[in-house]
Amino acid sequence: MSEILALVEGAVYIERVALSSPANVRKARAAIKKAFQVQMDGLGFAMVEILSPCPTNWKMTSVQAWQWVDEEMAKEFPPGVIKDTTAKKDAS
Structure with a gap:
């Protein structure tokens, strides 16, 4: 979703x-x-996509769910900044 x-x-x-x-x-x-600061400053649209473990529904312990997020989910959806043009907007 973030890339789109x-x-x-x-x-x-x-x-x-x-x-x-x-x-x-x-x-x-x-x-x-x-x-939130980007939105409040009126710089444009901002979004944070969150990869979150759900040990109850996944029927895992908390540690297993954290590991699954790191080892499996993060491979498919790598964490990081996808787009940040706020420095350009601040300089204007």
Whole structure:
């Protein structure tokens, strides 16, 4: 979804994050905060796609679900910044 939305005119910040470790949760928090700031500043469309484990529905332990997100889900949907043109907008 992120790659498709990055092509849309007006999209300025698109990132995908994974909630697969405490460090990644902190990264997700920062990405969400930035996305809200982009929207509040009127720079354009911002979105954060979140890869989140669901151990209950997956019938796994929490650790197994985190590992599955890292080892399987992140292969198909790699976390990272997909598009960020906010620096260009800030300079204007």
